[in-house]
Amino acid sequence: xxxxxASYRGxxxxxxxxxxxxKAVLPGAPEALAELKTRGHVLFLTNNSTKSRQGVAHxxxxxxxxxxxxxxxxxxxxxxxxxxxxxGLVRFWTLGExxxxxxxxxxxxxxxxxxxxxxxxxxMDRELTYAKLAQALRALLRGARFLATNRDATFPTxxxxxxxxxxxxxxxxxxxxxxEEVVGKPSLRSFEVxxxxxxxxxxxVLMIGDRLETDVLGAQKAGLDTALVLxxxxxxxxxAQEGIVPTWVADSLADLIRGKARPGKAAL
Numbered sequence: 001x002x003x004x005x006a007s008y009r010g011x012x013x014x015x016x017x018x019x020x021x022x023k024a025v026l027p028g029a030p031e032a033l034a035e036l037k038t039r040g041h042v043l044f045l046t047n048n049s050t051k052s053r054q055g056v057a058h059x060x061x062x063x064x065x066x067x068x069x070x071x072x073x074x075x076x077x078x079x080x081x082x083x084x085x086x087x088g089l090v091r092f093w094t095l096g097e098x099x100x101x102x103x104x105x106x107x108x109x110x111x112x113x114x115x116x117x118x119x120x121x122x123x124m125d126r127e128l129t130y131a132k133l134a135q136a137l138r139a140l141l142r143g144a145r146f147l148a149t150n151r152d153a154t155f156p157t158x159x160x161x162x163x164x165x166x167x168x169x170x171x172x173x174x175x176x177x178x179x180e181e182v183v184g185k186p187s188l189r190s191f192e193v194x195x196x197x198x199x200x201x202x203x204x205v206l207m208i209g210d211r212l213e214t215d216v217l218g219a220q221k222a223g224l225d226t227a228l229v230l231x232x233x234x235x236x237x238x239x240a241q242e243g244i245v246p247t248w249v250a251d252s253l254a255d256l257i258r259g260k261a262r263p264g265k266a267a268l
Contacts, residue, residue, distance in 0.1 A: 017210030017232020028254030047150035047184035049076040049123030052102035075149035075184035080107035096123035114139040123149035150184025186218025
């Protein structure tokens with residue numbers, strides 16, 4: 001049997017739940033990544049908006065992974081590129097963390113207070129307060145537009161799941177405002193940016209992730225094959241329950257690199 005990775009020239013790799021859980025490195029992940037890079041071009045496609053490309057690379061290098069900033073495609077970067085390409089340079093306020101502010105500013109967008117913002121860009125915010133939500137509400141009532149970096153309900157850490165960006169997006173939805181655009185996986189926006197960066201057609205690229213409803217579903221819509229690793233959120237029994245069938249299933253990234261993967265349809 002051919003190695004499951006033999007036919008791909010490029011790889012999109014999720015981070016949380018695939019390489020790490022918070023600051024905890026998953027067993028064998030650094031070595032698996034080094035091997036994967038010998039097989040093709042790797043980009044790190046993550047819905048985590050808390051860190052910029054530079055921040056993602058610094059974080060992963062500190063944990064023993066060989067990562068350059070230009071290899072990182074966090075949802076905050078996708079948001080900044082999407083707004084620039086679609087609307088030009090905008091005035092923005094963020095309900096989120098440093099990654100959004102950094103990438104939006106690097107793209108040329110102008111940070112302002114909520115009372116002046118044309119767009120509110122929302123992501124995970126571990127310092128969320130009632131006062132921030134009130135500022136967001138006033139801005140939305142004034143006519144500011146709402147972009148979400150992602151709607152991930154939870155975020156894996158070594159201590160277990162914690163609320164993700166979806167919880168913060170949900171607070172604004174609860175006040176009566178839906179985001180105009182959600183750019184993180186499973187949105188095609190993320191995959192368009194990543195594939196453009198890779199310079200490869202979808203059929204030559206494999207998405208490796210830990211969430212069926214984001215990594216796998218989004219990649220399938222973009223025409224990519226997929227590999228689900230079971231070190232994060234989704235379990236193998238979820239395949240039948242959700243009806244989202246990856247091309248491959250492996251217990252970990254290390255097992256996938258060793259060729260220890262099974263067809264996703266086998267879990268049905």
